[in-house]
Amino acid sequence: MKRAASAVWLCILVIGAGALGLAQQVDVISLQDGSFIQGQVVAGFPPLVGLTLTSGERVTISRDNIQVVYFRGPQQENDIVETRDGNVMVGTLTGLAPLITVETQAGDMVTLNPENIVYIRFGEVTLEEETPPPTAQPTPQPPLPTPACLPQLMESYRATSWRLTLGLGYFVGGLLESNGFGYPVSALGATATLGLCWRRYWPPHPLEVERLLAESCLEVCQEQESTSQARAASECLGINRFFYLQLGVDFITFFGGGGGLGITIGRSALLDLGFVINPVFPWMPPVLPYLGVLVTF
Structure with missing residues (x-):
């Protein structure tokens, strides 16, 4: 019994000492x-x-x-x-x-x-509670410098005009709509298969062009005239490939649907790579590829 009582008192002392240690401020x-x-x-x-x-x-x-x-x-x-x-x-x-x-x-x-x-x-x-580890804060990025003529350039980019176009290949003549940077937008004309076709080109979105100009083409505002600024901006961007979708009617394939790629080879010339789908006549290939050149005036 004495040993049991001693053990109990020993446990109480140990627990009390631990509690005092934990309670120590x-x-x-x-x-x-x-x-x-x-x-x-x-x-x-x-x-x-x-x-x-x-x-x-x-x-x-x-x-x-x-x-x-x-x-x-x-x-x-x-x-x-x-x-x-x-x-x-x-x-x-x-x-x-x-x-x-x-x-x-x-x-x-x-x-x-x-x-x-x-x-x-x-x-x-x-x-540890007094000095929490510092939280890393994102470093603010300085705003990109913006060309002073950027609003005028974007206005020129959105403006379009129609020009007479002659072609060697599938598209032989008609009208080509292009914007102020010389990028094709749409076309309407006659085809080598004695028909008509309409094309819709996809130049870059204006927001993407605006971002690229602000990042890389600050020097274009040195040009005095708006036409020269647009030409300098187009050369600075270096964009020369434009996909297109076309629909048409002709006397060989009847349905002239297809698509292609236009590659600029100058301010007034466009290399024309494309194809026409032939769903009507079984003796002809289902897809007719073509290669041509378009020249605007």
Whole structure:
């Protein structure tokens, strides 16, 4: 029975000691050099300290009621005391020793001059909670420089006009619609198979062209005339391939649907690569390819 009672008391003592260890508060001291010390203030900060407020009034504060003390320094003229009951007082601390001694969690004794301390936070807050790792913030990107003539260029890009066109190949003659940069937009004309066809080209979207001009073609605004600016912008972009879809009627395949690719070979010439679908006559190939050249006037 005595052994059992001794064992019970031993367990109680062990548990009590562990509880005391867990209940032990931790003070956090922030220093002027940016470092932190975690432990307990054991000397230099008495149980009662005085504070002369900026109004001239003097008060006495219990250390047990102090949550954090911010010491005056290069960027702060007064001491600031925050109490656990929510009060914030500003003034000059009195009653402190010239040096404050801290026992670290490793058991070392560190002596500090109050002039080197930014603040002391008493109890309950650990260093990890006090100094969370910084969160990486995205670096803002500077806006892209925009050509001064960009609005006029985009207006020219959206404007279209029709021009007389002669061709050697499937498309033999008609009208070609192009924008201010010389990019084909649509075409209507006669074919070599004694029929008519209509084409719809796909130049780059205006938003894509605007982005490319802002990124790479700042020098185009040096040109004085809008026509010269549009030509310089077209040369700067270097876009010369345009897919198209065509529909038509002729006397050989009857239905002239198809598509192709137009490749610019100058301001007024277009290499024409395409095909026509033949769904009607079984003795002819289902797809008829062609190669030609279009010249505008």
